[in-house]
Amino acid sequence: MRLPFETPVTIELLLASPQHRYEGRPSDGPVDATARELHDSIQVRAGLGVVGDRHFGQRAHVTASVTVMAAESVEYVARTLGTGPLLAADTRRNIIVRGLDIDAMRGETFSIDSGHGAVTLLAHRPANPCGWMDVVLAPGAHRALRQRGGMRCEPLTSGTLLLGPAIVRRAVASTAPVPLF
Structure with missing residues (x-):
């Protein structure tokens, strides 16, 4: 499938966590991390998800094994609530990108290429x-x-994603800039 329309983005965060940390009641607080969760690169496998993530290879999560969210969404929350900067990692999304209105892309096939193949x-x-x-x-x-919570995605191809500049390719052109919400 040819995806002709390109958008430059920045991959700001990559998360692969082997454990569910938000279990039980929120008032009890999150479970402490037992392993490293934030990475400079992640491996994505077609039909399986992010290697090392809690949803990797889980049948129930085949179509939702990779979560992608806009960094601008977390910034919107901080501005709206007047909190100052918030940690995007606390959203537990696998990929946080800047410069892409991912919430408007439901049903779309797209690729992310950070220099090691799309x-x-x-x-x-x-x-x-x-x-x-x-x-x-x-x-x-x-x-x-x-x-503004991002999208649950199914990985159609395998590859490696790295922090930093990347290109998103889509079958349809983006007609508007990323909303600042």
């Missing part, structure tokens, strides 16, 4: 925020992230 993804459905966002980001973050 990884093609299909954006199936929104990665809706949960009540944990009010605990780990700030009170009110759950509501502020509605329709």
